[in-house]
Amino acid sequence: MITLSIFQTVEFYVITAFIAAAVVGAVAMPSRRGAARTFLFGGTLRDDAAPSEPGIVAMVNDRGLLEIHRFGLEGVNMNGAYSLAVTIIGFDVTIEERLTPGLTPGEKATAAYVVADCFGAERYHFNYKSEATGRSAAFSLNIRPGNRIERRLS
Secondary structure, three states: OOOOHHHHOHHHHHHHHHHHHHHHHHHHOOOOOOOOEEEEEEOEEEOOOOOOOOEEEEEEOOOOOEEEEEEOOOOOEOOOEEEEEEEEEOOEEEEEEEEEOOOOOOOEOOEEEEEEOOOOOOEEEEEEEEOOOOEEEEEEEEOOOOOEEEEEOO
């Protein structure tokens, strides 16, 4: 007959207590992502860009601010509006585009831009979404002056 004397040793109880403490510590550890911060930015509509495929250009200007240029706008007049809701959680960024077509017919807007001042000099992972058009793009960008990236919205 096999005796289960291991359950009666001090070593067994020390190891069990250590494993239980490790499990409790792992469960109680706070999330590393941080709290969500949301910023709203009003954009400027433009009609000087040639019609093109919908896309964005994200660039960091000389002052370290992120400029987002949107091309290929459709269905928006110059009396409409373009804005962005930027949500940052850690280094993950979700940008939601908001388009307002305009109440009266007018000159068509072909592009828009926003200057966002809510980023530190770090590498961020972006997800740009346009609910109005059903298009999106994803990219990573290091917020350092001179950095630039272009993406088509698909």
